[in-house]
Amino acid sequence: MRSHTTARRAARSSADSAERRTFRQLAASLAAIGREFHSRGWALGTSGNFSAVVGRNPLRLAITPTGADKSILTPAAILKVEAGGAAHNGSRRSLRLQKKSSETASAETLLHLTVAQACGAGAVLHTHSIWGTVLSSQYASQGGIAIAGYEMLKGLAGVRTHEHREWLPILENSQDMAALADSVRRALEKHPASHGFLLRGHGLYTWGRDLVEAKRHVEILEFLLEVVGRRFSEVSVGSVPSVPSEFSA
Numbered sequence: 243m244r245s246h247t248t249a250r251r252a253a254r255s256s257a258d259s260a261e262r263r264t265f266r267q268l269a270a271s272l273a274a275i276g277r278e279f280h281s282r283g284w285a286l287g288t289s290g291n292f293s294a295v296v297g298r299n300p301l302r303l304a305i306t307p308t309g310a311d312k313s314i315l316t317p318a319a320i321l322k323v324e325a326g327g328a329a330h331n332g333s334r335r336s337l338r339l340q341k342k343s344s345e346t347a348s349a350e351t352l353l354h355l356t357v358a359q360a361c362g363a364g365a366v367l368h369t370h371s372i373w374g375t376v377l378s379s380q381y382a383s384q385g386g387i388a389i390a391g392y393e394m395l396k397g398l399a400g401v402r403t404h405e406h407r408e409w410l411p412i413l414e415n416s417q418d419m420a421a422l423a424d425s426v427r428r429a430l431e432k433h434p435a436s437h438g439f440l441l442r443g444h445g446l447y448t449w450g451r452d453l454v455e456a457k458r459h460v461e462i463l464e465f466l467l468e469v470v471g472r473r474f475s476e477v478s479v480g481s482v483p484s485v486p487s488e489f490s491a
């Protein structure tokens with residue numbers, strides 16, 4: 243009996259140290275991504291937040307803290323948060339956080355947990371770029387932006403041709419994170435093929451199976467948003483460009 247208990251403790255201790263190693267590696271990558279995205283103008287000041295899955299059951303994330311200046315982000319600033327499991331909110335299931343471990347985590351941690359759970363993503367990255375902010379306001383009345391016909395679309399996971407049509411849903415922004423997480427979950431259910439979504443007047447969320455893929459998706463989607471923004475601002479200054487009917491949601 244005692245040997246079984248000892249073996250269990252040894253296995254737990256080995257799993258804990260493996261998880262600490264994973265966390266340290268992810269924290270270093272997240273800090274580097276934060277500094278790089280700041281230098282690209284996608285996460286200026288304290289804007290943007292970045293996370294990666296450390297483990298599941300329960301879902302555990304390494305995530306940037308609230309209010310961190312991304313130009314000087316260090317691995318030591320990265321926090322670990324844990325989903326408190328599924329809680330019932332009326333008839334809807336939603337995630338909640340374990341309060342003690344998330345006091346200084348990003349205010350948008352609940353959105354990261356929601357995306358990581360709904361998409362099975364290994365990493366979730368959120369930027370506040372100029373073009374994401376402009377276009378998410380400009381196209382909000384249409385519910386999203388359709389992007390098609392560009393070679394760079396092939397940088398999105400599973401996309402093999404420039405003829406791919408990428409639909410980026412646009413959700414109303416809110417400071418009520420529980421309500422926003424619910425609307426994110428509904429959008430992901432409705433548009434399972436989308437590689438990201440925009441919050442109106444706020445920014446882009448995208449994800450990937452790991453940090454490498456999620457980072458690539460930020461680069462691709464920010465490139466495409468800038469192309470769409472520049473292209474349409476040249477032809478229709480001040481007006482909302484119409485989305486061709488074949489691209490409608």
Ligand SMILES: [Zn+2]
Pocket residue numbers: 289290291350368370444445
């Ligand atoms: Zn944000």
